[in-house]
Amino acid sequence: MRKGLVVALAVALLVFGGPALADKGTFRDRNDTSGRLDMKRFAHGHAVSGAVVHKVTMFRGFPSRLLKAPSPAKRQLKPNTVWFFFDTNRDNRAERSVAVRWNRGQLRAVVTNQSGRVFGKAKASRPNQRSIKIKVKHGLLGRNRFRPYEWWPNTYFRGDEVCSRKCSDTVRRSRLHD
Numbered sequence: 001m002r003k004g005l006v007v008a009l010a011v012a013l014l015v016f017g018g019p020a021l022a023d024k025g026t027f028r029d030r031n032d033t034s035g036r037l038d039m040k041r042f043a044h045g046h047a048v049s050g051a052v053v054h055k056v057t058m059f060r061g062f063p064s065r066l067l068k069a070p071s072p073a074k075r076q077l078k079p080n081t082v083w084f085f086f087d088t089n090r091d092n093r094a095e096r097s098v099a100v101r102w103n104r105g106q107l108r109a110v111v112t113n114q115s116g117r118v119f120g121k122a123k124a125s126r127p128n129q130r131s132i133k134i135k136v137k138h139g140l141l142g143r144n145r146f147r148p149y150e151w152w153p154n155t156y157f158r159g160d161e162v163c164s165r166k167c168s169d170t171v172r173r174s175r176l177h178d
């Protein structure tokens with residue numbers, strides 16, 4: 001009986017991709033950017049479904065509406081955004097990005113390539129007042145099966161006196177999600 005269970009577990013690991021699905025990592029970022037979107041921590045992992053999960057935590061709390069697009073009169077301005085970039089072939093350039101913004105009453109996370117072509121939506125949520133989390137089906141990253149990739153977050157904020165032009169926080173190097 002126990003042997004049968006071990007075999008079943010081994011098969012399940014093979015079918016679902018094995019220990020890679022357990023991968024997760026947490027990384028720190030410095031207190032180095034003015035404004036509301038100074039990243040403190042970022043992390044990756046997997047959802048039970050196998051989707052990839054990425055989270056960014058700021059030094060300060062902020063309302064989701066902070067990521068709202070500018071008013072029509074200021075439409076030429078870039079909206080405040082939390083970005084997630086994905087380098088899926090490890091050449092230091094992103095094939096996909098996810099932009100998280102507040103639009104029509106809720107947080108939305110859109111998956112595009114660097115030309116702006118839309119591939120679909122990720123799921124965005126707020127685990128707490130300081131964090132943004134996205135869940136992305138890895139098929140939207142251009143892969144049928146999960147393969148390791150590099151990723152990095154970025155924030156863009158414009159809004160108070162200090163950041164009247166812009167405040168942007170990025171990390172110094174990408175992280176491998178495998």
Ligand SMILES: [Ca+2]
Pocket residue numbers: 029030031032033038039040169
């Ligand atoms: Ca930072």
Ligand SMILES: [Ca+2]
Pocket residue numbers: 086087088089090091092093094095
């Ligand atoms: Ca690339």
